[in-house]
Amino acid sequence: MLREKVESALNQVRPSLQADGGNVELVDVTDDGTVKLRLKGACAGCPMSQMTLSMGIEKHLKKMVPEVKNVQAVN
Numbered sequence: 001m002l003r004e005k006v007e008s009a010l011n012q013v014r015p016s017l018q019a020d021g022g023n024v025e026l027v028d029v030t031d032d033g034t035v036k037l038r039l040k041g042a043c044a045g046c047p048m049s050q051m052t053l054s055m056g057i058e059k060h061l062k063k064m065v066p067e068v069k070n071v072q073a074v075n
Helices: 002-019 049-064
Strands: 022-029 034-041 070-073
Touching (some): 002 034
């Protein structure tokens, strides 16, 4: 259930990532509310990817899915 909520929220931010040649893949959602994501495409090597992750994706996920406590990028 939580994974589906997170995936739905990610689908809302994907178009803006894809417009810049990137994307995001949901790797895992843990029981303690940690979401593990893999940045793909242009986002993977972008120097601004950490800001995109924390100020964009994480902020949106926490707003849309209150159970989300933390967002981590994984390789």
